[in-house]
Amino acid sequence: MTSPVLNDRRVLLGVSGGIAAYKVIELVRMLRTLGARVDVTMTGAAEQFVTATTFETLTRQPVRRDVFEQWTETDAGHVSLAENADILVIAPATANTIAKIAHGFADDMLTVSVLACPGPVLIAPAMDHHMYLNQATQANLETLRSRGIEILGPEEGELASGILGHGRLSPPEQILGKIRSILGRTGPLAGRKIVVSSGATREPIDPIRFITNRSSGRMGHAIAQALIDAGARTTLVSAPTDLDPPIDSHVVNVESAGDMHEAVASHIRDADALIMAAAVGDYAPTGVSQEKVKKTEQDLSIELTRTVDILATTQRPGLIKIGFAAETANLVEYARQKLTSKGVDLLVANDARLAMASDENQATFFRPGREPEELPLMSKADLARRIVEELSQILRAEHPEPEFPDATTT
Ligand SMILES: Cc1cc2nc3c(=O)[nH]c(=O)nc-3n(C[C@H](O)[C@H](O)[C@H](O)COP(=O)(O)O)c2cc1C
Structure with a gap:
């Protein structure tokens, strides 16, 4: 069942190397069901957690990670993905990737895509509680917010380390809801x-x-x-x-x-x-x-x-x-x-x-x-x-x- 807000829209998903990477597989499935075309780019660390094959099977598109892609008549290599996207979503966004984006790095396909993306960018951070609360991460997130990048979550709850705290990736349903809301704004x-x-x-x-x-x-x-x-x-x-x-x-x-x-x-x-x-x-x-109405032998x-x-x-x-x-x-x-x-x-x-x-x-x-x-x-x-x-x-x-x-x- 497709939805006009997502049907034939292009979602570029950047997956960075956090334990929550497996959760965005479900997000991809939901986006595809609603009719979106999903392109995935993964960082090297992300491939330690989930395989490109999983995303390629679900999206029917190759996972893109090589900045030195060939230029063709229709494809301007490393920047085409971002230029053609209706929205760029980074989920999970690691502390490292957030820091790189905040400082304008462009040393892999994901970070190049952020700089090259003319459309809206949504970031869903996920990390250990202390990593999230660290002043460096907080300052980096503030920088991204001030540039108009949307940040969703993270949530409070049980983390992979076993402790309770801030740092859980927002559920895929919520990331999907946020994507719908952002894409709908011009409706x-x-x-x-x-x-x-x-x-x-x-x-x-x-x-x-x-x-x-x-x-x-x-x-x-x-x-x-x-x-x-x-x-x-x-x-x-x-x-x-x-x-x-x-x-x-x-x-x-x-x-x-x-x-x-x-x-x-x-x-x-x-x-x-x-x-x-x-x-x-x-x-x-x-x-x-x-007061609670008392039961008696009479009808009520x-x-x-x-x-x-x-x-x-x-x-x-x-x-x-x-x-x-x-x-x-x-x-x-x-x-x-x-x-x-x-x-x-x-x-x-x-x-x-x-x-x-x-x-x-x-x-x-x-x-x-x-x-x-x-x-x-x-x-x-x-x-x-x-x-x-x-x-x-x-x-x-x-x-x-x-x-x-x-x-x-x-
Ligand atoms: C088991 C394991 C789990 C990790 N989980 C996270 C995480 O949830 N969030 C995070 O920011 N970093 C996490 N890291 C650290 C990142 O993988 C590391 O900072 C890496 O350099 C991130 O690279 P990337 O941002 O290019 O994907 C984890 C590392 C390991 C070994």
């Missing part, structure tokens, strides 16, 4: 701020019990990732889920429908659009018991109060709204009603039983004044992309320029 939603809600709200009964629903948050989180891929500053208002939020989303964690309403109201003030993909509880227990009734309809009540001139209708019967009829009653620009209707807790979804788009468009069954990632494409079109038509071009915070 169709660059300069736009979008708020998306996700997850299943929890309406408390007492301190330990709550009412919730089966929504996994996969649709909302997939939309947040698609927004980042398209360059949007993305605020993810998330009710509880088991999912990791996409890298570079601004996450606002909430529990109940009331919390979500407050968070959405505050974050849409400078947003271009709101996408309500969360499964918000329609009813909440009328009074929350401060809990009175429920209607929660606020976030999608219908959230309004601001110029705000584009996208909502979901998850029904188990009379989908088309309910969707048409919701389209007008909630004043949305796009309503995504889906069968709740198929959609909940699944990786796939089959949806129908309802737009004001247009015939419904039934989409085929597709992954939630693909549906998220379709929704974001639709949003880009609506925004282009209604606000050719971003509403808040100077806003820098999410």
